[in-house]
Amino acid sequence: MKNAILSELFNQMADIMEILGEDRFRISTYRKVARIIGDTPADIEVLLATGELAKIPGVGKSSLAKIEQFIKTGTITAHKQLLTKIPPKLLELLAIPGIGPKGVKAVYEELKVKSIADLKRAIKAGSFARLPGFGDKKAAVIARGIAFLEKSTGRIRLDQALEAAYLVTDFLRELSGTGRIQTAGSLRRRAETIGDVDILVAAGKGKQIVQAFTGAGFVQEVLAAGPTKGSAIIQTETAPIHVDVRVVPAESFGAAAQYFTGSKQHNVRLREIAVKAKLKLNEYGLFKADKMIAGPVEEEIYQKLCLDYIDPLLREDRGEVEAAKSRCLPKLITVEDIKADFHVHTNASDGNCDASDLAQAAKDAGYKYICITDHSRSSAIANGLSPERLAQQIKQIRKLNEKLKGVTLLAGSEVDILANGSLDFDDKLLAELDFVIAAIHSGLAGSREKVTTRTLKAMDNPYVNCIAHPTGRLIGQREPMDIDIAAVIKHAAQTHTAFEVNANPWRLDLKDTHCRMAIETGVKLAIGTDAHSVAGLALMGFGVATAARGWATKADILNTLSVAKIRSWLKSKRP
């Protein structure tokens, strides 16, 4: 699949054009095309061949020609030509917080800086600060930016961002004079990774609130502190995290929540609609001439723009604005709809509690059933169960069920898909189980053909109900397998196999766009926390949010079925 590299090439062309100071609208067109290609789960080659690509708004003749040239030849002439105009390493400077295209252009032309290493030397030698328009303070900002870039791994996981958000919101709540507090930005949208944490607070005295925040004990470094915005690096248990606190007047709280939740692209769409209706939309409200017609309440912004309210989870400019206009947004899955967890481990394999603990915890969470899915024998590191131990566990679970009231344990297994696509247990044993999830745990770096074939073959087994973490990625740590996602989704629909949405914030696998593709193909999703402890069950919300970001409704999610209905759904695949 060439989507990622192609998206990168368009972004790179935009970067270079920015440094060269070319027309900004032209540049934003390149960025838009990059985003469209990067966002789509479908293979760009297929989209091009079927003519679908040409139909996407924003992709015009010129972009289409470049994409076609890349598919045919592996390069884009325009990209190559742009690359001759600047040293390629110069582009890495754009990642430094505090320096943008104009700054990069200046240090390149005036100081012959060609890389981050060059820039560091120029700052140290003092030549950077002597450039017109720059100075000692700017030099210090950039030096800090480079240090931050070098030590940070980039974006953080959802659980880390939430930890920071709780820390700061709890602090703000204790201050006098603060009203409503709302998390915004990519965290509110539950994007899979978070750049920085945005928190809104309604209050009159902005400067005081900002000063209190930037002076708090958890603040490591203050980046900015004005009358409405404070920006700081804060120290959490897991990582240093960039947090922005914005103070807004109560009458603008809804507009600010809308504005700062984004995404950027979603907001652009909304402001375009506003402009066409001769209105102005900003973080203070929606205005007709100078009169505010919406502001305190977020829902009213959408209402006054003649749109249905769009859930933050959908605000990515992936068709939600059109759907809101034509009143056909999906009714998204919520945690309240969830009646089960499909993926948990006990101390029989690598978990730290037993099945009865999990049953009680599931009941406490308001679930009707929970599926015990310990590892199979090939996952030796995880103390995977032998056939004998699994048979034993099934008996135990049946016995435990006789005593349980209000909650049911389903006997399951997370069965390894072996190198040749066969399963770790034979069919006779699998037939004893209520729910079988198959998973690849080894050979994840295998070829596209190999990992795809393994998964396809596993789905052919009549006892496999679900594929766990289908792409195998670990966010920020391990790339997904090079699997043909379109092919496996199609086969899942044909074989009546569900796909897992692994709720662990390290995984979120399937991811949002793949969830959407599965749903559109008619594949059911089973959300599993992959919990190894009672506390792990609480990760469910991340999985629900990921599915909802893929436009999932209650009907798409197996976790919403009653025990009776899930049993009958599971039987329908069996011989």
Next chain:
DNA sequence: GCCGTTTTCGGCCCGACTGTTTTCAGTCG
């Protein structure tokens, strides 16, 4: 480069904060 319910040419979303300024450009979100 893209697009069209005022347009096939002339537009294309909005504001805060900072630093180096003497009224604003650059960067960021």
